Amino acid sequence: MIRATILVSGDPQSLGRGAEDVKLAIEAELSFYGLENEIEVGFGGGTARTEMLPTVSIYPEGVVYGPVKPADGAFIVEEHLYKGRVVEHLLVPSDALVSGHLAPLPAGKEGKRYAEKRVVLRRVGVIDPYNIEDYVAHDGYFALGQALSTMTPAQVMNVVRESGLQGRGGAGFPTGTKWSFVANRPEEVRYVVCNADESEPGTFKDRMILEGDPHAVLEGMALAGYAVGAHEGWIYIRGEYVLSKERLEQAIHQAEELGVLGDDIMGSGFSFHIHVHAGAGAYICGEETALLESMEGKRGIPRIRPPYPTVYGYHGMPTVVNNVETLANVPPIVLNGAAWYRTLGTKRSPGTKLYSVMGDVNVTGLIEVPMGITLREVVDIYAGGMKAGKTFKCAQTGGSSGSIIPPDFLDTPMDYASMAEKGAGLGSGALLICGEDTCIVDLASVLLRFFKTESCGKCTPCRMGTTRLLETFDRLRVGQGKVEDLAVLESVAQNMFKTSFCGLGQAAPTPVLTALRFFRDEIAAHLDGHCPAGVCPMHTVSEAPKTRHKYIS
Amino acid sequence: MEKSTTELVHQILTHYQNDREALVEILREMSQKLTYLSQETLAVVADALRLPYSHVYSVASFYSMLNLEPRGRHVIKFCQDAPCHVAGGREIWQTLERELGIPFGATTPDGTWTLLTTSCIGACSVGPVMMVDDEIYGNLTPDRVREILAQVGGGL
Numbered sequence: 001m002i003r004a005t006i007l008v009s010g011d012p013q014s015l016g017r018g019a020e021d022v023k024l025a026i027e028a029e030l031s032f033y034g035l036e037n038e039i040e041v042g043f044g045g046g047t048a049r050t051e052m053l054p055t056v057s058i059y060p061e062g063v064v065y066g067p068v069k070p071a072d073g074a075f076i077v078e079e080h081l082y083k084g085r086v087v088e089h090l091l092v093p094s095d096a097l098v099s100g101h102l103a104p105l106p107a108g109k110e111g112k113r114y115a116e117k118r119v120v121l122r123r124v125g126v127i128d129p130y131n132i133e134d135y136v137a138h139d140g141y142f143a144l145g146q147a148l149s150t151m152t153p154a155q156v157m158n159v160v161r162e163s164g165l166q167g168r169g170g171a172g173f174p175t176g177t178k179w180s181f182v183a184n185r186p187e188e189v190r191y192v193v194c195n196a197d198e199s200e201p202g203t204f205k206d207r208m209i210l211e212g213d214p215h216a217v218l219e220g221m222a223l224a225g226y227a228v229g230a231h232e233g234w235i236y237i238r239g240e241y242v243l244s245k246e247r248l249e250q251a252i253h254q255a256e257e258l259g260v261l262g263d264d265i266m267g268s269g270f271s272f273h274i275h276v277h278a279g280a281g282a283y284i285c286g287e288e289t290a291l292l293e294s295m296e297g298k299r300g301i302p303r304i305r306p307p308y309p310t311v312y313g314y315h316g317m318p319t320v321v322n323n324v325e326t327l328a329n330v331p332p333i334v335l336n337g338a339a340w341y342r343t344l345g346t347k348r349s350p351g352t353k354l355y356s357v358m359g360d361v362n363v364t365g366l367i368e369v370p371m372g373i374t375l376r377e378v379v380d381i382y383a384g385g386m387k388a389g390k391t392f393k394c395a396q397t398g399g400s401s402g403s404i405i406p407p408d409f410l411d412t413p414m415d416y417a418s419m420a421e422k423g424a425g426l427g428s429g430a431l432l433i434c435g436e437d438t439c440i441v442d443l444a445s446v447l448l449r450f451f452k453t454e455s456c457g458k459c460t461p462c463r464m465g466t467t468r469l470l471e472t473f474d475r476l477r478v479g480q481g482k483v484e485d486l487a488v489l490e491s492v493a494q495n496m497f498k499t500s501f502c503g504l505g506q507a508a509p510t511p512v513l514t515a516l517r518f519f520r521d522e523i524a525a526h527l528d529g530h531c532p533a534g535v536c537p538m539h540t541v542s543e544a545p546k547t548r549h550k551y552i553s
Numbered sequence: 554m555e556k557s558t559t560e561l562v563h564q565i566l567t568h569y570q571n572d573r574e575a576l577v578e579i580l581r582e583m584s585q586k587l588t589y590l591s592q593e594t595l596a597v598v599a600d601a602l603r604l605p606y607s608h609v610y611s612v613a614s615f616y617s618m619l620n621l622e623p624r625g626r627h628v629i630k631f632c633q634d635a636p637c638h639v640a641g642g643r644e645i646w647q648t649l650e651r652e653l654g655i656p657f658g659a660t661t662p663d664g665t666w667t668l669l670t671t672s673c674i675g676a677c678s679v680g681p682v683m684m685v686d687d688e689i690y691g692n693l694t695p696d697r698v699r700e701i702l703a704q705v706g707g708g709l
Contacts, residue, residue: 013676013678013679013691015689016676016679016682016689016690016691016692017679017691050678050679198675199672199673200673201634201635201636201672201673201677202634202635202636202673202677203673203675203677204675204676204677204678207675239581239616239618240618240671240674240675241675242687277578278578278581279577279616280577280578280580280581280616280617280618280619281616281617281618281619281672282615282616282617283672294577295574296574297572297573297574297575297576297577297612298576298608298612299611299612299615300615300616356677356678357678358636358639358640358677358678358680359636359639359640360639364677364678364679365678366678396635400634400635430636430677432635432636432639434639438639443635443638443639446633446634446635446638447635449633450633450634450635450672453672454672456615
């Protein structure tokens with residue numbers, strides 16, 4: 001008889017902060033008191049804000065402790081589980097918890113906003129990702145059961161279309177529309193591919209879902225497969241995400257044993273199999289056609305589009321390629337209906353969005369909020385304000401290929417349409433918040449070094465463009481800029497944007513173009529040998545780190 | 554090629570049923586288990602999958618997790634991307650180069666350390682971050698780096 005469950009947060013951030021030792025200490029203490037047969041211990045996702053990690057949650061009470069050190073872990077076992085007393089001083093304060101509860105916030109223009117409205121993350125940290133029963137107990141596979149028993153594939157597709165769900169990988173393409181392209185193809189063999197090649201610097205939302213709630217992705221894929229008439233699904237996961245892969249494989253195995261994946265799911269006659277394919281380290285493979293090439297065992301080099309994967313995808317067959325977060329949104333939509341989903345977010349961009357918040361703010365980590373909240377709300381409320389002594393200078397939205405935006409944008413609603421109107425993008429949901437001691441030139445050269453390394457080299461605008469841009473910024477950094485440099489940056493970036501073969505090359509100049517638009521004076525100051533932020537090593541020999549590229553080693 | 558290496562190579566090929574589509578995964582597993590992919594290894598793979606050597610090499614040289622050169626006993630991968638940079642990455646970068654006495658991309662003469670950069674490993678909220686072998690270390694400071702180097706390097 002198991003009377004209690006202990007979940008130690010097992011996301012990499014917690015592991016980096018010693019979660020494994022905490023778990024070991026708890027296990028040792030449990031066996032010391034002879035409790036090992038009545039209390040189980042496992043890893044869960046993070047339940048609290050980053051500074052509270054690792055956390056230890058005890059169920060059924062739902063008490064959350066953090067940040068917990070190994071010695072604390074042993075103490076918690078002794079006090080809470082042996083003596084039955086809550087350890088007050090180790091409790092996570094309720095405002096630092098990111099649980100399924102909705103807490104009204106005092107701030108907000110519309111009178112009342114909700115803290116972290118969780119749709120996608122509602123189970124992360126609450127269930128044991130290694131245990132399918134936990135998932136089922138939290139409404140897991142209900143949507144799939146409902147769809148298979150009471151809905152036609154077209155009805156499933158319509159619910160998703162009417163919900164207004166947009167692709168969460170960055171481009172924001174309507175998911176239902178993409179599905180209908182595949183459903184309407186004459187070919188009988190079709191595929192569903194989950195793009196889990198999350199490589200955009202500063203983005204770790206998909207990993208949190210994969211590690212904290214892997215079944216949600218599987219269920220979303222099965223629903224997509226049912227809607228478009230596919231019987232095979234693939235998850236392309238980046239090679240670095242070892243833990244995510246392990247949890248996914250375990251989840252697939254359990255789902256097949258339970259009969260919610262595989263042949264004749266729940267006796268409906270619909271069959272759907274899911275396979276995991278791991279990448280081997282290449283940013284470009286997040287581009288959907290490069291991803292498909294890589295899945296076929298080749299270099300991850302993009303294909304010409306059109307034809308889009310919906311027409312000519314994996315093995316040349318119609319293929320739905322959806323991001324992890326997109327797929328995780330599907331089960332709640334099917335279960336609760338399109339009207340419910342539209343009560344979240346804005347009219348033009350319904351639903352919630354995951355943001356990974358980083359930089360010069362007090363609280364960094366992953367948040368899930370309704371679409372359309374402003375950057376100011378994120379910084380002031382969710383991120384706990386700027387770090388002491390720092391003022392907001394700029395933010396980069398959407399990872400390294402995102403826009404660098406000035407303080408004017410603080411009050412723009414963050415949804416796909418509103419951001420696009422102001423000439424910026426939402427991208428993958430990474431929010432890098434920078435204080436005034438960040439130098440735009442220095443930041444740009446770091447970003448460009450990444451793109452130069454990751455450019456696949458297929459097309460000239462991207463291969464040469466990233467190199468030229470980096471050279472120019474590196475010159476500016478050391479005070480050796482030339483008068484014509486600003487014009488060169490502008491024209492190279494514009495050419496990359498217009499003529500690159502794939503999305504990587506077209507997006508790579510985004511930070512440069514937005515920096516030129518919003519921070520031109522600061523870049524120009526470097527021409528006179530002056531770095532306003534005092535970061536760049538002016539008038540010194542170039543200290544640009546030499547990363548040896550393996551092709552020319 | 555040593556006999557044990559040959560055996561391992563064939564074992565991995567058999568596991569993937571000589572499937573050409575699994576080339577990336579095959580090479581990755583070999584790279585991990587053999588520490589790097591020698592020309593001989595690539596040639597055996599090309600033969601078994603009936604692919605041109607040039608194709609196998611082109612794939613092996615494309616992905617950053619596939620090594621074409623021998624590496625040190627411990628591999629450090631330092632995240633060079635913007636979020637870690639903003640969080641103080643430059644100082645860590647310099648500390649690593651100074652402490653190990655090698656530039657990025659190199660291996661120490663005694664074969665203990667290989668110092669590499671990596672793109673984002675998705676642990677941005679605890680930046681700056683580095684991976685030593687398979688472990689992720691976050692919230693790095695120069696002192697913490699020296700501690701980790703002593704701990705990991707001294708353990709052997």
